[in-house]
Amino acid sequence: MAGVTLRGVRKSFGRIEVIHGVDLEVADGEFVAFVGPSGCGKSTLLRLIAGLEEPSGGDLSIGGQRVNDRPPAARGIAMVFQSYALYPHMTAYDNMAFGLTLARTGKATIAERVRDAARLLQIEDLLDRKPRDLSGGQRQRVAIGRAIVREPQVFLFDEPLSNLDAGLRVQMRLEIAKLKADLRATMIYVTHDQVEAMTLADRIVVLNAGRVEQAGTPLELYHRPRNRFVAGFIGSPAMNFLDVVSEGRADGSVRVWLPGGVPLDIAVDGAAPAAGTPLTLGVRPEHVGLADGGAGLFATILAVERLGGETHCHAALEDGQRLLVRLDGDRPVAAGERLRLNLRGETAHLFGSDGQRL
Amino acid sequence: MSGLPHSSLERQRRRAAWLFLLPMLIVLAGVAGWPLVRTVFFSFTDATLATLDSFQGVGVDNYLWLVRDPVWWRAVWNTLVFTVVSVGIETALGLGIALILNAHLPGRGLLRAAVLIPWAIPTVVSAQMWGWMFHDLYGVVNAILMGLGLIAEPRAWTADPDLALPVVIAVDVWKSTPFMALLILAALQMLPRDLYEAARVDGVHPVKVFVRITLPLIRPALMVAVLFRTLDALRVFDLMYVLTGNSRSTMSMSVYARQYLIDFQDVGYGSAAATLLVLVLAVATVLAVTLGRVRVDAGR
Numbered sequence: 306m307a308g309v310t311l312r313g314v315r316k317s318f319g320r321i322e323v324i325h326g327v328d329l330e331v332a333d334g335e336f337v338a339f340v341g342p343s344g345c346g347k348s349t350l351l352r353l354i355a356g357l358e359e360p361s362g363g364d365l366s367i368g369g370q371r372v373n374d375r376p377p378a379a380r381g382i383a384m385v386f387q388s389y390a391l392y393p394h395m396t397a398y399d400n401m402a403f404g405l406t407l408a409r410t411g412k413a414t415i416a417e418r419v420r421d422a423a424r425l426l427q428i429e430d431l432l433d434r435k436p437r438d439l440s441g442g443q444r445q446r447v448a449i450g451r452a453i454v455r456e457p458q459v460f461l462f463d464e465p466l467s468n469l470d471a472g473l474r475v476q477m478r479l480e481i482a483k484l485k486a487d488l489r490a491t492m493i494y495v496t497h498d499q500v501e502a503m504t505l506a507d508r509i510v511v512l513n514a515g516r517v518e519q520a521g522t523p524l525e526l527y528h529r530p531r532n533r534f535v536a537g538f539i540g541s542p543a544m545n546f547l548d549v550v551s552e553g554r555a556d557g558s559v560r561v562w563l564p565g566g567v568p569l570d571i572a573v574d575g576a577a578p579a580a581g582t583p584l585t586l587g588v589r590p591e592h593v594g595l596a597d598g599g600a601g602l603f604a605t606i607l608a609v610e611r612l613g614g615e616t617h618c619h620a621a622l623e624d625g626q627r628l629l630v631r632l633d634g635d636r637p638v639a640a641g642e643r644l645r646l647n648l649r650g651e652t653a654h655l656f657g658s659d660g661q662r663l
Numbered sequence: 664m665s666g667l668p669h670s671s672l673e674r675q676r677r678r679a680a681w682l683f684l685l686p687m688l689i690v691l692a693g694v695a696g697w698p699l700v701r702t703v704f705f706s707f708t709d710a711t712l713a714t715l716d717s718f719q720g721v722g723v724d725n726y727l728w729l730v731r732d733p734v735w736w737r738a739v740w741n742t743l744v745f746t747v748v749s750v751g752i753e754t755a756l757g758l759g760i761a762l763i764l765n766a767h768l769p770g771r772g773l774l775r776a777a778v779l780i781p782w783a784i785p786t787v788v789s790a791q792m793w794g795w796m797f798h799d800l801y802g803v804v805n806a807i808l809m810g811l812g813l814i815a816e817p818r819a820w821t822a823d824p825d826l827a828l829p830v831v832i833a834v835d836v837w838k839s840t841p842f843m844a845l846l847i848l849a850a851l852q853m854l855p856r857d858l859y860e861a862a863r864v865d866g867v868h869p870v871k872v873f874v875r876i877t878l879p880l881i882r883p884a885l886m887v888a889v890l891f892r893t894l895d896a897l898r899v900f901d902l903m904y905v906l907t908g909n910s911r912s913t914m915s916m917s918v919y920a921r922q923y924l925i926d927f928q929d930v931g932y933g934s935a936a937a938t939l940l941v942l943v944l945a946v947a948t949v950l951a952v953t954l955g956r957v958r959v960d961a962g963r
Contacts, residue, residue, distance in 0.1 A: 357860050378866025390857035394879045403875075404865030455865070 307368025307381065307458040307491060308333040309354060314363035316349055316515075323349055325515045326363065331508075336485050336492045338506035340499055340538070346515040347495045348463055354493060355384050355461050368458055380459075383452035387464040389444045391436040397447045398432040401454050415454075422453040425487060426480075442473045449484070462494040466501060474501075481505060499539055503527075511535050533660040536587045542617060544587045544654075545628045553580040559655060559663065561586060563648070564624040567602045571650045573663040584663070587654035590617065590631035596647035604628055606642045620644060699941070705934035712928035725935035735936065737911055738919040739943075741828065745915065746896040749835045754889055756836065757843025762873075764844065765851040775848070782841040790905035793834045797821055797906075824912035831902055831913050838902075839895070843888055850884030851877070890951045897944055916940045 309331040316324040324346050331337045339347040352358040354365065356377035365373050372380045391400050398419055405415045423429045426446040436444055445465060452460055465481075466474045482505055485492060496502055502509045503523040510520040511534070518538075519531040530536035536544050549561040549569075554577030558570045561584060569586075578584065596602075604620035607627075611634065618630040618638055630646065632638065655663040706725055710718035729735050764775055781789065796803050797820035805817040820830045854877065862872045878885075900917035907913040909922050920940060924933030 355864060357863065376866070377864045382864065384861070384864045386857045386861060388855060388857045390855065390861040392858060392861075392876060404867065407865070407867050407871055451861075451865075 308335070309459055309491065309493065310364075310366040311350075311354075312364040312366075314350075314353060314365060315361045316346075316353055316358060317361045322361070323515050324353070324360075327515075327517055329510060329517065329520065331491060331493060334489050334491055336494065336505060336507045338494045338496060338502035338509045339512055340496055340502045340509055341512035341518075342538070343497065345512040347497075347512045350512065351384075351461055351463055351493060351495045354459075355382055356380050357384075381457055382459045382461055383455040383457035384461040384463065385445075385448050385452050385465045387467055389436070389448040389468075391444055391447055391451075393436050396433050396435055397428065397439065397450075400436070400447055401432075401451045404451070404455060418454040418456070419450070422450040425453065425484070426450050441469050442477060445469065445477060446480075449481075453488070458491065460488075460490055460492040462492065462496075464495055464497065467496070467498070474498075478504060499541065503539075509539075511538055513538075529662070530587075530654065531662055533585060533587065533656045533662075536654055536656070536662075540589055542590050542629055542631065544589050545593070546656075547586045547588070547622070547626050547628065549584050549586045551578045551580060551582040551584050553577060558650065559584075561655070563602050564622045564626060565602055569648055569650055569653065571653050571655050573655055575663050578657065578663065583658060585656040585658075585660075587656060588648055588652065590629040592649065592652035593628065593630045594647040594649070595632070596645045598645070601645040601647060604630070604644050604646055606638060606640050606644060608640055609638055618644070620646075702934045702937050702941075705930050706938045707935075708931045710930040710934075712925070712930055715930065718931065721931065725932045726939070728932065729935050729939065734911060734914070735916075735919060738914045738916050741913060742897060742899065742915040742917075744828065745832060745835070745899060745913075746893055749832045749839070750889060750892045750896055752832070752836050753840045753843045753892060754885070756840045757847055757888070758885075760840065760844040761847035761851055764848050775845075778841045778844060780841075781838045782845075784838075786838065786901045787905055789838055790834060790902050793830075793837075794821065794906050797830055821907050822910070824910075827907050827910060827913045831906055834906065835896070835899070835902055839892060843892065846884060846888040846891075847881060850881040854880055886951075886955050890948070890955070893947060893951065894944060897947060898940065916943070 309329075311327050311329040313326045313328060314324060315322060315326050327350060339350060341347045349358060353360050354367075356372070356375065360373060364371055367380055367382065377384075391397075392403065395403065401419045401422060402415045405418065419432070420429070423432055426449060428443060428446045428450060431439060431443055431447070436447070439447065445468075449465070462481075466477050469477060478501055481494075485505070494502070494505060506523060508520060509523055509526055511518045511526065513534050519526060519535045521529075523539075526535055526539045530539060533546070537546070547563070549563060552560040552562060552568070554560075558572045559577050560568055560570050563569055563586075571586075602622065604622050606618050606620050608619040610617040610619070614634045616632045616634055616636050616638065618632060620628050620630055622628060628646075630644065638644070657663055705718075707720055707722060708718040709721050709724075760778060764771060764778070768774070784792075795801070797805075799805065799817050799819040799822065802817075802820070804820065805814070808814045809817065818826060820826050858876060858880075859872065862876060867875070898917050899915050900921065903910075903913045903915050903918050904921070909918060909926070914922075916936065917940065920933050920936035922933075923929045923936060927933075
């Protein structure tokens with residue numbers, strides 16, 4: 306097993322640079338997820354690690370060895386593709402054994418490794434079927450099996466579940482979590498689905514436009530997003546952002562005025578912005594509470610979405626700013642009603658005009 | 664779709680299907696079915712081009728003559744040699760060119776269009792062009808080879824019995840390789856890129872990738888292309904006729920049939936030859952489709 310280190314890795318296609326100097330350390334045995342919007346470079350970064358793309362600059366090491374100049378097969382990696390990339394004319398067994406056969410591994414060893422992987426993935430009965438006779442989930446298992454038999458130091462997953470339907474995706478997510486516990490290998494997992502990233506990863510790397518916005522544990526990203534992009538990207542439904550004005554510092558926190566003249570004190574790390582500085586207040590829909598009485602932040606409900614277990618209220622504050630409030634599933638609310646909202650400083654985030662957390 | 668139609672909707676759809684097929688069936692019956700039936704019919708008569716209205720049935724006499732004519736068997740042999748050699752070379756070359764065109768080369772679009780030119784030229788025109796190039800006195804081929812010192816004196820390319828068939832095959836290869844290359848290229852471009860990346864991660868040698876992955880996957884399309892070219896080659900006429908006339912050293916079955924039909928005006932005998940040619944084609948097709956498991960609806 307081995308860790309993966311990226312030092313100032315860059316990638317350009319023609320004149321367009323898509324990865325702008327990424328530094329990243331993936332520890333031995335760690336499960337790291339790359340997330341980000343489409344086109345953020347997460348798949349490119351994975352393909353650079355795999356050796357399917359050549360970096361335009363920087364150093365890439367796997368297990369302490371610089372691998373920039375090594376072909377994919379010599380990097381000790383195995384990759385699972387979004388489209389599974391199974392050889393359509395070969396049986397599941399041959400798909401898994403193909404790479405080993407050509408590497409002149411002994412027949413007995415191959416059979417043993419394939420059987421072991423098949424047992425782990427519960428596809429022992431499917432080994433003599435061709436890919437077209439397998440369901441999407443079964444194909445994905447075979448693709449994962451093909452990666453396992455290579456006994457790689459690092460597993461690379463490129464959106465492995467995005468071609469599966471929702472139910473199967475949840476099931477395969479659990480299987481991958483189990484695989485992670487069984488194999489104890491280093492795994493790098495690209496996904497656009499933050500639930501997958503949050504549930505599977507030891508650490509999440511949020512990418513945007515070819516840069517790392519933040520790398521941290523799932524809860525770190527959720528509770529202490531470093532900037533507005535990460536705050537908006539992690540969490541579902543997405544965080545609310547409100548325009549507020551700073552009133553200056555008081556006891557290690559910044560006081561801001563909410564629309565309707567409600568003050569809110571929020572703890573910050575950095576220097577306090579001068580009074581009058583426009584700031585962005587971030588608060589997650591699940592952290593907006595309802596107040597029983599007294600002075601409060603009033604909002605008018607524009608629309609109600611009932612999901613059964615929870616209710617999403619799209620509301621407008623008195624100055625017209627929009628806000629999503631997440632309430633219990635059976636809370637009796639209707640469009641047109643006025644809510645008295647309660648925000649708490651501990652669960653609110655402040656961002657400067659540059660998008661960075663204060 | 665088996666058994667009786669179950670509902671009026673189904674019956675209606677079947678009627679519509681037949682209605683759409685009808686124009687094509689009528690045209691096919693007129694331009695292919697009728698002439699074929701007439702040819703088979705004439706092959707059992709002593710009709711001549713001058714006496715198409717008055718003829719007598721002669722049973723299988725024409726066929727008996729045919730199978731005893733060494734010239735006919737020479738034509739069959741020529742056709743088979745021509746077919747096997749030219750289609751073989753075209754397949755190998757076409758595959759190579761398709762692989763090159765499939766690589767991400769600059770100017771690939773232009774190259775692809777350029778490759779098609781020989782196929783786009785009518786055979787009669789290109790055959791005549793090559794005929795002049797191979798001319799024994801004024802041909803550019805002799806001039807070049809003599810200039811290079813490869814031959815001492817001009818060769819009669821199309822008249823020499825040993826050279827004529829190779830020349831005809833060479834011209835066919837020049838003309839038909841683009842067709843092969845394009846069909847194979849289309850098949851290659853259908854192959855998902857992921858497969859090749861998976862093979863790279865598996866560390867599969869490029870030659871192995873070609874033999875174990877590319878070739879099996881393009882096999883259905885390749886077999887269809889080979890079948891098309893084989894049928895085309897078995898009934899070859901214009902190349903030989905333009906390049907070498909009725910010369911026996913290159914005479915194909917079609918040239919033989921035409922010679923009897925038109926030059927000797929023996930419609931009955933010529934029809935018998937044409938009918939046998941159709942039979943050979945039919946047998947070749949059935950063999951290819953069953954033995955080669957060609958799926959004419961290639962793809963999935």
